Amino acid sequence: MPDKTQYEFNGKTLGKGPLALAVIKYLVEEQEHSFEELNKLLDGFKFRSGGVLLDAQEYLNRLTVKPDTKNRFFKDDSITDKKGQEFLVSSQWGLGNIDKLVVWGRNFGLEIKILVDESSILFKKFSAYKQGPMPPWITTWINSYNDLCTYIKSIDPDAFDYSEQSFLERYWRDASNGISSVKPGFLSNDEFSALKSEFPDISKKILQDPSSETLDNVIAWAKQAKQSGKFNTIKYGVIHRFFCACAPQQYCSILNLDHLKAFIHKWNEQKLGPKIEPKGNWADLNQSIVQTIKLRGFEDEDLYLLNTFIYRLKEDILGEIDDVFGIGSVNADGYNSTQNRSLEGLETISLNTILYGPPGTGKTYHTVDMAVRTADPDFSGNREQIKKRYDELVLEKRIRFVTFHQSFSYEEFIEGLKASTDSGSISYQVEPGIFKKLCNDAAVGSTKVTNSLNLAIESFKSTLDEKETFALKTLKGKPFNIEYHGNSTFRIFPSNSKHDDLGRGYPVSIEHIHELYRNPETDIVYNRSYAKSILLYLKSKYDVKDFVHPTTHTQENYVLIIDEINRGNISKIFGELITLIEPSKRAGQPESLTIRLPYSNEPFSVPNNLHIIGTMNTADRSLAMMDTALRRRFDFVEMMPDYGVLNGTEVCGVDLAELLKSMNDRIEYLYDREHMLGHAFFIPVKEAALEHKQEELISVFKNKVIPLLEEYFYEDWAKIRLVLGDNQKNDTDHQFVTEVTDARGAKALFGNAYEDNQYEGETKRYQLNEDAFAEPESYLGILGKSN
Helix, strand or coil: CCCCCEEEECCEEECHHHHHHHHHHHHHHCCCCCHHHHHHHCCCCCECCECCEEEHHHHHHHHHHCCCCCCCECCCCCEECCCCCEEEEECCCCHHHHHHHHHHHHCCCCCEEEECCCCCHHHHHHHHHHHCCCCHHHHHHHHHHHHHHHHHHHCCCCCCCCCCHHHHHHHHHCCECCCCECCCCCCCHHHHHHHCCCHHHHHHHHHHCCCHHHHHHHHHHHHHHHHCCCCCCCCHHHHHHHHHHHCCCCCCCCCCHHHHHHHHHHHHHHCCCCCCCCCCCHHHHHHHHHHHHHHHHHCCCCHHHHHHHHHHHHHHHCCCCCCCCCCCEEECCEEECCCCHHHHHHCCCCCEEEEEECCCCCHHHHHHHHHHHHHCCCCCCCHHHHHHHHHHHHHCCCEEEEECCCCCCHHHHCEEEEEEEECCEEEEEEEECHHHHHHHHHHHCCHHHHHHHHHHHHHHHHHHHHCCCEEEECCCCCEEEEEECCCCEEEEEECCCCHHHHCCCEEEEHHHHHHHHHCCCCCCCCCHHHHHHHHHHHHHHCCCCCCCCCCCCCCCCEEEEEECHHHCCHHHHHHHHHCCCCHHHCCCCCCCCCEECCCCCCEECCCCCEEEEEEEECCCCCHHHCCHHHHCCCEEEECCCCHHHHCCCEECCEEHHHHHHHHHHHHHHHCCHHHCCCHHHHHHHHHCCHHHHHHHHHHHHHHHHHHHHHHHCCCCHHHHHHHCCHHHCCCHHHCCEEEEEECCHHHHHHCCCCCCHHHCCCEEEEEECHHHHHCHHHHHHHHCCCC
């Protein structure tokens, strides 16, 4: 999108080029700088036309050789300095150079104000963040962030007692403080104790000079501390967080170096502002981001509001949280529904959805987000909060998870007979499967409605466990005893019958008590009079209110996640229910269907608030082989490798995103796109501490990549070599799979009696080169960059 930023200087509103002209003119006319002085001061600015300033006569000389068709200089607005030197100012000012000029001019005492571009994507995102509604946890974060930084700013760096316990705990030890969380990378008790005596001196150094050079010195100290055993692993996040506390005007609270690099990559790719050079250490990159964003017109905004916005912007543009600001993701041309193609299908979640793609593309990972978004549409938060909400919904039984496999059956999924023994007697009960249970719960529409009955039943079970028998009466006043021996039924013994004659008694299904509670007119309850008597007792004793079916406005959504859905026998598992899961056949729809189940003979339908989310690995079984009955009833969302997740992560001099894409391009050519390698395999490398990244990369290649390629290509090592670029590496030491030529021939191996001449001559064998995994050149060679 074209940049429309305006600048206020010397009482005028100006664009980029006119601002530069006005600043140079002011320095010449008001501060009497000469052409020669300004040329030296502006030497660091880079322009295609040469420099910022050009001698007027030299400009005329250039015109005799080549006309200035692009008007690279303000030719009609020349400036003459105090020495009579006439010169021109460049008119070609991009955002990077103009930002630099603003900072440069302010060093001369010039008041230059940047006016925010209200049409820009960045302004729209910041406005959405600032104007809210802002979640309470963001407000708390901003206030506590302010408190911690304000306190540390108030102390006297030379007189403060840096060994104060509360100070060290708050700024170095806490897993989460007002600036940021460093979980799971916070200091262990042993590390904190070992370093406690050194932290005061380190704290003082950082507070006195929270610069890039100081960070290099502190990291050098940390490496020595690790060598001496004081650090188990260097806690870069803890160190970076203290820099954030000491200089919030310089650093936002993005603590991870790889995240900063990925942020810069996406910023440049989406053209949210001037290009940021991804050079330097954590302090350099963080400061570049903060200053670049401030210079978009946000310098007068609250410091902590802006810093937290930058962190949330990172989550937004890296896709860590989908649409953080609620205004859509962006690209270079404006707005788009999503940046990641693999997430396009997640914007609108249908009743039946399958995420499919190669292994390691985040299918199971994204089901957590989808399930929470479906079950609780009003919830929003970061990944940690989403996972916590997911666990809560699982406990509420509104989200359930099952994995299909070759032996998974209808009886486990819908219902089947289950044998049980009591005093040597075998009996069979109809046991509902996970899908039937969830459908029954979803039909109620609210966990709140049935929670009180569930609690009452659990309390009643505890009472029965403490007594040999418990006496109740039917509605007609006939006494009976009730017992509970576990499983899903109560046992009834009428008082006018002998216990021995009854054997194990009459069963009353707990599930039927629930059904009777929801629908008193149901005809599927066996031993109805006893079930009804138990229900009335529970309602009276435990104050269970009458069932009120929720309205469509209060009805809660339920989710069943089926992992590896393509590995099960769909016809065998779903049976006659394959039709009932269609949206148009769900309960409450005009074309709804109800069937009678074969074991219980109960009427059954699939409620309209039950969502099914499946995952399937296309490398395990082709999508084309998928049961067509299932394919017609599900929306399929493709999940392909997301290289953007790995952008900015370098190991052994190799960008992980480029490395993965290079291998996948070859796999697609040699095999197909369904057998690519997913980005999730390399996430442990990205998240590892800097000193452990190479170690993690070696582990991924040894334990994930190579075995998977063996499986894909049926141990066709020649093709595996092509994927790994080994055929392009001149040095065999850097080849993961090496060729071994065996010149002995068939007779040398099998004896002179072997006559088949087709095996004579040289044959090729292959072997894994263990030493190559530890060589950076081996990975560079995948990209064709090693010798």
